[in-house]
Amino acid sequence: MGNDVRVTTAVARVLAAFLADPAAERYGLDLIGATGLPSGTIYPILVRLEQAGWVDRAWEEIDPVAAGRPARRYYRLTADGLARARVELAALHQQLSPARSANTKPRTA
Template sequence: MTDSTLQVLHALLADPTRERYGLELSKSSGIAHGTMYGILVRLEDWGWLENRLDYLPDRATPPRRYYRLTSDGAVRARATVEQAEQRATRGRRRGSPLLGKKAGYAT
């Protein structure tokens, strides 16, 4: 699990039932949109995310894809983030400068 994926999961867990589009997630997680979409596809492949297209009234604007954690995905995301935080805490206690760093997401 990469730090970038953990940041996206943390952003999604802020409100697990809310739908968000990719650019919004990119801004809230601090992950570049080019990186964001690869992460979202991977999370979908794992069954952690679902998406839907929203066709805007302005036909010149492409549809917006909204993402939301599945119920199973929310459980797994929470567990994954908690495990990463525990590893970081253990690393800080051991005094490791690398292992003790926060994964880069807000708490």
């Protein structure tokens, strides 16, 4: 199990959704709604994050007949995943922020 995850824009959106409430268990449809990404993007990302040890998954323990729906597979950030997600998103934010220079003055017309 490797820890390397290439943090694309889509992966960053999934990580940001997890970081909105790090202790919460999230399921696929929930993440689709939170990120606006399609299922064909979400589920492969979740597999990669799980393989890297960033998320754990577990089936919901319900009676599907009584609940009127199938059991959900829930995903949650691991302690390592939480730390790595915070570092990666902070680095991404830093890269995307405009460079700040003490010598730069606003232009006036």
